[in-house]
Amino acid sequence: MNPPVESTPNRYRYYVLLMLTLVYAFNFIDRQIIGILSPFIKQELGLDDAQLGYLKGFYFAVLYTVMGIPVAWLADRYSRINIITLSLILWSGFTALSGLAGNYLQLALCRIGVGIGEAGGTPPAHSIIADLFPAKERATAMALYALGIPFGIMLAYLASAFVLSGGQADWRSVMIAVGLPGVALAVLLKFTVKEPVRQQSPAEQQRPMLDSIAQLLKTPCWWGMVLGITLSSFANYAVIGWQMDYFVRRFSDIDIVWLLIVFGVINGTLYALGVWAGGVIADRWGRSNPGAYARLPALALCLGVPAFLVAIHSDSLWVAIAGFTLLQVTSGTYFGPCFAMAQTLSPANCRAMSTALFFFVLNLIALGGGPTFVGILSEYYITSHGQLNGLVKAFEWLALPFVLSILMFGWTSLRLPLDLEKVRRGNR
Template identity: 90%
Template sequence: MLTLVYAFNFIDRQIIGILSPFIKQDLGLDDAQLGYLKGIYFAVLYTVMGIPVAWLADRYSRVNIITLSLTLWSGFTALSGMAGNYLQLALCRIGVGIGEAGGTPPAHSMIADLFAPKERATAMALYALGIPFGIMLAYLASAFVLSGGQANWRSVMIAVGLPGILLAIVLKLTVKEPVRQQTEQERQRPMLDSIVELLKTPSWWGMVLGITLSSFANYAVVGWQMDYFVRRFSEVDIVWLLVVFGVINGTLYAIGVWAGGVIADKWGRSNPGAYARLPALALCVGVPAFLLAIHSESLWLAIAGFTLLQVTSGTYFGPCFAMAQTLSPANCRAMSTALFFFVLNLIALGGGPTFVGVLSEHYTASLGELEGLIAALDWLAIPFVLSILVFGWTSLRLPQDLAKRQAHG
C-alpha cells in the first residue's frame, strides 16, 4: 500500500513535466515559467513542510498523516486541471507540494520499524518502485486520455488526481500502525540530541549530497524529457512517445530500482561501503550514455541513452533511503528522512528543472528552442560527476559510521 501511495506521489509530481508541451502551448508560457512550475514552486513548501510533519510522524499516527497528505496532494492535482492562468496553476503546484510533504517521511519510518537493517535497502527499493510505477502511470494515463483527440492536459490532471482521494480511504481502512522499534531509553532521549548526533554523521551527509547532486540532474532530465523529444523528433506521434516512456519506466527503470536495493543488501553484508559504491559505479555507465543521447539525431539511440540513465540512476534509491534510516537514532527516523529530503528536494527538485528552464530560455535567443534546450542539458554533466565523486568518498566512510551506529544500539 505504501508503494502504491508513493506511485500516486510521483504521478502527481511528474505529470506537469509530461504535459509540459501542451501546457506551454495552451497558456503561452516560456521555458523559464515552465521550469518554475516543474521545480521551485513545488519544492519550496514541500521541503519546508516536511520538517514539522516528520516531528508529528515521530510521535503520532503515521497512517493518519499519510492519509491526510494523500487526500490533499491528489485534490490539488485535480484542481490543477481547472486552472485558468499561470498564477492559478502555480498555486495548485504549491498545494501539491504541501500535501506531498507528508508522504515519504512517515512511510520510511514505518518501513524501518518492519525490517531489520540488513533488509532495509531491499525493502526501501520495493517502496521506491513507486517512482517508476508512478511515472509509468502518468505517461500511460496521459497517452490514454490524449489519444481520444478531443481531450487536453486539463482532463489528464483531473483523471490522475481524483483516484488518489479514493486510495486515501482504502489506505486508512486497510493499513495498521506498526509498533515503533525503540527501547525505553530511546523513547526518553530528547529528539534534539538525536538530531544533533545524526547531523554529525559524515556518511549520512555523504549519502544526502550524493543523491542530491544526481537527482538535481535527473529531475531536470525527467522534467524536460518530453520537451526534448517533441522538439528534436517533431514528426513522431506524441501519444506513441508517451506509451514508450510509460513502458520503459514500468519495466527497465523499475528493474534498476529493485536491483539497486537487492544488490546493495547482498554486497553490503561483506562490504558496508557498497551502499554508496553501487550508485557511483552505476552512474559511471548511465551518465555518458545520456550525454551522447541528447546529441544524437537517431530516435532510438536517444531513447536508449535516456533509458540507460534511468536504469542506472534507479540503483541509488534503495541504498540511500536505507542509510537515512540505518544511520539514524531510532527516535528520529521520520525526521531523518525529512531532513534528508529537505536538502535533496530543495536543491534537486527545486533547482534542477528550474535551472534547465532558465538556461534554455537564455540560450533560445541565439540557438533556437531545440539547441537551447540541449545546451542547457549539457550542463547537467557537472552535478552528475560531482555525485559520483561524493558517493565514492562516502563508500570509504560508511563502514566506520555504520559500526558506530550499531554500537550505540
C-alpha cells in the same frame, strides 16, 4: 519492550509495504505529470521555458521541503497512517484542481498545494518501513517502496496517452483523471493498515529528540549519502522534467501518444528493474562490504551519464531513447541504498525526521533547482541557439552535478564501514 520486527507476519508486512508503494506511486504521478504535459501547457497558456521551469521545480518544492520538517515532527509522535492519509487526499485534490486552472498564477498555486500535500507522504512511510523490516532487509524494502517512482511515472505517461488518444481530451482532463483516484486510495489505506509499533529501545525512548537530531547531523556518511543523491537528483529531475520537451523539439513529427506509451513502458520495466536491483544488490554486497551502499550508485552513474550525453546530441530517435533509458536505469540504483542509510544511520526515535531532513536538502536543491535551472538556461540559450539547441546546451550543464555526485558517493563508500560500525556499537 517492543516486540521484535520479525514477529510481524510477513504477509502483513508486505501488504503494508505494497500500500505505501502505491501511495508513493501516486506521489510521483502527481509530481511528474506537469513535465509530461509540458508541451501542451506551454502551447495553450503561451508560457516560456523559464515559467515552465518554475512550475516543474521551484513552485512545487518551496513548501514541499519546508513542510516536511514539521510533518516529520508530528510523525515521530502521532499516527503516521493518519498523516499519510490526509496528505494523499490533499495532494490528489490539488492535482485535480490543476485541470481547472485558468491561468499561470492559478496553476502555480495548485502546484504549491500539491507540494504541501506531498510533504506528508515519504517521511512517515520511511519510518513505518524501518519499524517493519530489520536493518539487514532494509535496503531491499526501501527499494521495493521506491518502485513507486518508476511505476508512478509509468502510470502518468500511460494515463496521459490513454486520455489524449481519444482526440478530444486535453491536458486538463489528464490532470483531473490522475488526481481523483488518489482520494479513493487514501480511504483504502486508512481502513486496512494499522499504525505499527515503534521499534525503540528504552534508552532511545528517553533520549530528547533534539539530542538525537544533533547526533544524526554529526554523522559524516549521512551527509555523504544526502549530498550524493542530491547532486545526481538535481540533474535527473531536470532530465525527467524536460525530456518530453526535448523529444518533441528534436523529432518534431513524432506521434506524441506513441512516445508517451514508450516512456511509460520503459519506466514500468527497465527503470523499475534498476530501482529494485539497486536495493537487492546493495543488501547482498553490503554483507561483506558495507561501503557497497555508496559504491554501487557511483559505479552505476559512471555508465549512465556518458550514455545521456551521447543521447542529447544524436539525431537517431532510438539512440536518444536508449541513452535516456540507460541513465534512468542506472540512476534508479541509488534509491534503495540511500533511503536505507537515512534510516540505519538514524537514532530510532527520529527516523521520520531523518527522512524529512534528508528530503529537505534533496528536494530544495534537486527538485526545486534542477528543472528550474534547465528552464532558465534553456530560455537564455534559445535566443542564440534556437528552441532545440537551447535546451541541449542547458542539458550539457548537467554533467557537472553528475560528476560531483559520483565523487561524493565514492568518498562515502570509503567512510561508510566506520560509521555503520559506530551505529552498531551505539558509540557515535
